[in-house]
Amino acid sequence: MNSTQQYLTIHGIKPSVQRLAIMEYLLKHRTHPTADEIYTVLLPDMPTLSKTTVYNTLKLFVQHGVALYVDIDERNARFDGEMKTHAHFRCKKCGCIIDVPLPDMQSLLPDRPDFFIDEAYINVKGLCKACKL
Amino acid sequence: MNSTQQYLTIHGIKPSVQRLAIMEYLLKHRTHPTADEIYTVLLPDMPTLSKTTVYNTLKLFVQHGVALYVDIDERNARFDGEMKTHAHFRCKKCGCIIDVPLPDMQSLLPDRPDFFIDEAYINVKGLCKACKL
DNA sequence: CATATATTTGTAATTACTACAATTTTGATT
DNA sequence: AATCAAAATTGTAGTAATTACAAATATATG
Secondary structure: OOHHHHHHHHOOOOOOHHHHHHHHHHHHOOOOOEHHHHHHHHHHHOOOOOHHHHHHHHHHHHHOOOOEEEOOOOOOOEEEOOOOOEEEEEEOOOOOEEEEEOOOHHHHOOOOOOEEEEEEEEEEEEEEHHHHO | OOHHHHHHHHOOOOOOHHHHHHHHHHHHOOOOOOHHHHHHHHHHHOOOOOHHHHHHHHHHHHHOOOOEEEOOOOOOOEEEOOOOOEEEEEEOOOOOEEEEEOOOHHHHOOOOOOEEEEEEEEEEEEEEHHHHO
8 A cells, every 4th residue: 555545545535546646646746736637637547537536536635634725716726735834826927836835824813702713825926936037 | 076986086997887886885895795796786776787797897996906806715706895904714604704804914924036925815714603603 | 246335427507707799878079 | 969989888698617416337345
């Protein structure tokens, strides 16, 4: 059993071939891919793969805490296999998405009696180095 | 000329009847409405209003800096007339969206040589008081 | 092996949003 | 007031991401 299999199993996900391929894609490519991107790249090696499976699997991953739903692109949902706390930067010109380490998450969140926070998302936008030039 | 008219004019937007109605809706209702919500509420008093106009107008508002595109709801785009820096909380149960004042925005953003930030969005999720009980 | 359960697949439907062309309104000029 | 150009609005038709659902396939269990 390889480490991705273990990783899924530990999180209560049965490691089918499709799920393994999608999880490994997420872990290897830090580009915050869309469902369609994953589908298109995996299709040549898994000709029977269905787009529905990709969508189902990504939803399953988010529910089980092995992937992040990144809502930074107005057009499509993006997904991230990195689960350590971090923010996302998106270039307004080329659309690339870069991970941004976050120093102190807790101190930033206000303590309010009218709601109870358990997830936080920080999205920043601007121009990446290549596009700024 | 009322204050909303002035507000739009100052920001380079010609204050048509439709634009005024939409802007006033945004300023009066702090619910972060969807385009469809605005359309539905305004329709009875403006029977010829078109949904396209609502979409066009909201896009115009965002471009001219009198409205915020709030990307916190996976289903639809939401809009906010409050332009002072703040974060958004969304209840995962009832879906309500609450403004959250932000103490120190600048200090939180990392200084990196590989990109240049000019917009920042902070979305937090959890349960609101009513849903927590 | 047989049967139940879980997973995957493909198609059809949904729906937010946009493109676009026609119509209407506005505003300036005569 | 009439004319004309530019801007704004409207309605329809289209796009595209996502989901619903039922059939097919794979997997696990007795």
